[in-house]
Amino acid sequence: MRQAATEITIETSGQGLWECTGHVSDWAADSGIVQGLLTLFVRHTSASLLIQENAAPAARRDLEAYFARIAPESDAYEHDDEGPDDMPAHLRSALSATSLSIPVAGGRPVLGTWQGIYLFEHRRAPQRRRVALHLIGE
Template identity: 75%
Template sequence: MRQEIGELTFDTPGQGLHDCTRAVNRWVEATGIQTGLLTVFVRHTSASLLIQENAAPAARRDVERYFAKIAPEGAGYEHDDEGADDMPAHLRAALTATSLSIPVASGEPVLGTWQGIYLFEHRRAPHRRLIAVHLIGE
C-alpha cells in the first residue's frame, strides 16, 4: 500500500463551475498508483467541489443559477467583510462539498461517462484556489 499527497492550484476568473478533471487525472496518473481511493479537498471557505455534468453547459448554468437563488447577494447578511458576495459564497460552500472521495481503477479516477470534477467558485472576483489531493492504494 502506498500513498501520495499533493496540491493543485487553479486561478478562477470568477463565479462559476470550473472543470478541474484533467488536472486531477494528470496528478493521479503521475503517482503511478493503479487502484485506490482519491480524496480531493478544496482549502477555502468560499469555494467548493462538485461532481457534475461534463457535456451540457446548460446543466452547469442551471446549477449556478440555482445557488444564486438560494443564497442571494444583498439579502441583509451580517457578515460582509469582503463585499456583498462574501456571505453568499460561504453559504453556497456550506451547501455543497469541500471534499470528494473518488475510487481509482486502472490508474484513473472512476467517473461516469458524463461526470467531471468541478471547482465551484462562489466569489465574483478572480481567485487563486488550492486543492489538496491524496491518493492511497497500490
C-alpha cells in the first residue's frame, strides 16, 4: 500500500463554484497510484467541496441561487466579524461538505460522465483556498 499527499491552492474571484477536476485528476495520475481512494479536504470554514454537474452551467447557477435563498445575507446574524457575508458563508459550508472521498481506478478519479469536482466559494471577496489531497492505494 502506498500513499501520496499534497495541497492545492484554488484562487477564486468571489462566490460560486470553481471546478478543480483537471488539477485533481492530473495530480492523481502523476502520483503513480493506479487504484485506491482519494480524499479531498478544504481547510476553511467558509468554503466547501462538491461533486456536481459539469456540463450545464445552469445547474451550477441554480445551486448557487438555492444556497443564497436558504442562507441569505442578513443583519439578523450575531456573527458578522468579517462582514455581512461572513455567517451565511459558514451556514452554507455547514450545509455542504468539507471533504470528499473518490475511488481511483486506472490512475484517475472515478467520476460519472457529467461529474466534476468543485470548490464552492461562499464569500464575495476573492480568496485563496487550500485543499488537502490524500491518495492511498497501489
